[in-house]
Amino acid sequence: MARNKFNVDEELETPFNFVHLKRLLTYLKPYKTKIMVTVLIMLAASGANLIGPYLIKQAIDEEIPSKDVQGLVILGVIYLGALTITGICMKYRIRMMSQIGHSVIKNIRKDLFTHLQKLSFSFFDSRPHGKILVRVVNYVNSLSDLLSNGLINLITDLFSLFVIIGFMLAIDVKLTMYAMAGFPVLAGIIFIIKNAQRKAWQNLSNKQSNMNAYIHESINGIKVTQAFVREEENKKIFYGVSNGYRGAWLRAVKIQFLLWPSIENISVLTVSLVYVIGISMIGDGITVGALVAFIGYIWMFWTPLANIGNFYNAIINASAYLERIFEMMDEKPTISSVPGANELPLIKGKVEFENVVFGYEESERNLDSINFKANPGESIAIVGPTGSGKTTIVSLISRFYDINSGAIKIDDIDIKSVTISSLRKQMGVMLQDPFIFSGTIMDNIRYGRLDATDEEVIEAAKAVQAHQFIMGLRDGYRTEVNERGSVLSNGQRQLISFARALLADPKILILDEATSSIDTETELALQKGLEALLSGRTSFIIAHRLSTIQNASKILFIEKGKIIEEGTHEELIQQRGYYWKLYTSHYSSLDAG
Ligand SMILES: Nc1ncnc2c1ncn2[C@@H]1O[C@H](COP(=O)(O)OP(=O)(O)O)[C@@H](O)[C@H]1O
Ligand SMILES: [Mg+2]
Numbered sequence: 001m002a003r004n005k006f007n008v009d010e011e012l013e014t015p016f017n018f019v020h021l022k023r024l025l026t027y028l029k030p031y032k033t034k035i036m037v038t039v040l041i042m043l044a045a046s047g048a049n050l051i052g053p054y055l056i057k058q059a060i061d062e063e064i065p066s067k068d069v070q071g072l073v074i075l076g077v078i079y080l081g082a083l084t085i086t087g088i089c090m091k092y093r094i095r096m097m098s099q100i101g102h103s104v105i106k107n108i109r110k111d112l113f114t115h116l117q118k119l120s121f122s123f124f125d126s127r128p129h130g131k132i133l134v135r136v137v138n139y140v141n142s143l144s145d146l147l148s149n150g151l152i153n154l155i156t157d158l159f160s161l162f163v164i165i166g167f168m169l170a171i172d173v174k175l176t177m178y179a180m181a182g183f184p185v186l187a188g189i190i191f192i193i194k195n196a197q198r199k200a201w202q203n204l205s206n207k208q209s210n211m212n213a214y215i216h217e218s219i220n221g222i223k224v225t226q227a228f229v230r231e232e233e234n235k236k237i238f239y240g241v242s243n244g245y246r247g248a249w250l251r252a253v254k255i256q257f258l259l260w261p262s263i264e265n266i267s268v269l270t271v272s273l274v275y276v277i278g279i280s281m282i283g284d285g286i287t288v289g290a291l292v293a294f295i296g297y298i299w300m301f302w303t304p305l306a307n308i309g310n311f312y313n314a315i316i317n318a319s320a321y322l323e324r325i326f327e328m329m330d331e332k333p334t335i336s337s338v339p340g341a342n343e344l345p346l347i348k349g350k351v352e353f354e355n356v357v358f359g360y361e362e363s364e365r366n367l368d369s370i371n372f373k374a375n376p377g378e379s380i381a382i383v384g385p386t387g388s389g390k391t392t393i394v395s396l397i398s399r400f401y402d403i404n405s406g407a408i409k410i411d412d413i414d415i416k417s418v419t420i421s422s423l424r425k426q427m428g429v430m431l432q433d434p435f436i437f438s439g440t441i442m443d444n445i446r447y448g449r450l451d452a453t454d455e456e457v458i459e460a461a462k463a464v465q466a467h468q469f470i471m472g473l474r475d476g477y478r479t480e481v482n483e484r485g486s487v488l489s490n491g492q493r494q495l496i497s498f499a500r501a502l503l504a505d506p507k508i509l510i511l512d513e514a515t516s517s518i519d520t521e522t523e524l525a526l527q528k529g530l531e532a533l534l535s536g537r538t539s540f541i542i543a544h545r546l547s548t549i550q551n552a553s554k555i556l557f558i559e560k561g562k563i564i565e566e567g568t569h570e571e572l573i574q575q576r577g578y579y580w581k582l583y584t585s586h587y588s589s590l591d592a593g
Helices: 018-063 069-118 121-125 129-142 144-171 173-179 182-220 222-227 231-281 288-330 390-397 420-424 441-446 454-463 467-472 490-503 520-534 569-575 578-585
Strands: 351-358 367-374 379-383 405-410 427-430 508-512 538-542 554-559 562-567
Touching (some): 018 069, 018 144, 069 129, 069 144, 069 288, 129 144, 144 173, 173 231, 182 222, 222 231, 351 390, 367 554, 379 390, 420 427, 441 454, 454 490, 490 508, 554 569, 562 569
Parallel strands (some): 379 538, 379 554, 508 538
Antiparallel strands (some): 351 367
């Protein structure tokens, strides 16, 4: 199988951790009363169920020998009643446990999602998104077994075991000892099989997770796949992943079906033993009815025992999943407001970088000693080769990443000292690769400010020259676009996200390659409006075309994470340095990355 990150399994075998279980129990707390009622009902059900063999003993030993038809009928009615109660209780149990189990699952998933939304860019930068998806969907689902069956069954199964053993002892102590002879053997077998079974299930869930993650990525990358005719290669990877899943499934099922035959065999052996010994005892301390009832209890004995084995499994399994789930819930957003942080007051828009050093990884220096100042209303253009650090600089202003040293100040306030939401609310950010959400065009622009009226949305669209193309779409502003906006061209997506940034009416506007995919004609029209748009705002513009840059109050030329030239267009042209070289050699088709 081809080596890729999709057939790397997660380590799921973790020692059982009581802390995780306790944390899970806090999710059960709101349903305490429901659970208690269910347990009581279950106890009643198993009590009613267990009375059966006793009634049979009664019939064989008392009513039948004395030909007491009325007594027999009464016993029959009691038995029927007991069976009915058991049936009704079982139905109630299934309903209650599904309800409780899935409410808990819903709550865990809600907490996970809420938390995911808070996590910083660096969290999402560093792992396949499909695997995040698997945790939120599959791992949480895997808890359902434990939640909807395990806990309550454990209580009733233990109860059943005790009652059964009690009845057996009441009938005959010696026979009970013989019956128990099979117990250690069975317990051993259950333990071995269950252990193997658990490993098999964990393996299965790993394979499933790999498959999901791969499918997720393949669908996202389908266009590239087809463009590069990679279908065959991908098919091979998928076959590998999918085969792994099939193998794991078959193994899991095979082990699963080992259990019941073993239990059956051992029960048959035990029962035979008890028959042989029991029959020789008849008349000598034990009645025929008692022996029949005793055998009845032996048959009943194994089910709760196997269930308890199951519970043990479920809890060890869940422990591994819980660990992954809680690990993600505990993942601290690397960017968070300091305790007691103040709101950033309404700003004028001065931005200062003081000796800013930053690396995405500890060992890296993606930005080194960045110093500059932008006065309110100024427009700063950032130019430089691909990978030089332009996008990085502007993402620091919104505090998408924290800097290693130095300071970034807005209106002389260090952005680390204010709340993140109050900071980001005053910025309009147009990211380099604009994201379109599924919904209408109107919704997508309104993402910038949820309380904007339709008129304000249209105004913003007009300002960025998007109005015309939007009106040309099938339903105008009401046109539905799907996730990623695949019915729109790149340029159209950029215009929409430009309008979105503008709608927020921010004092600081960040445009990362806002117009790189827009035709010259639209850009020229945009250019005219742009001046009005930018007036009164501090703006950071990373632009593709030098025409957009020329009017900037200041141009920063970045290379390898350093500002190597700084000044107005005229000043830099006069300097005859990097910017001048760029300007003269490549006037209109500069690839600013
Ligand atoms: N999320 C990230 N994680 C790690 N390194 C990154 C990340 N984004 C960018 N880089 C690195 O930082 C450097 C600057 O990238 P970037 O600011 O995007 O460049 P530009 O926008 O000028 O093309 C590049 O070397 C790039 O490899
Ligand atoms: Mg960039």
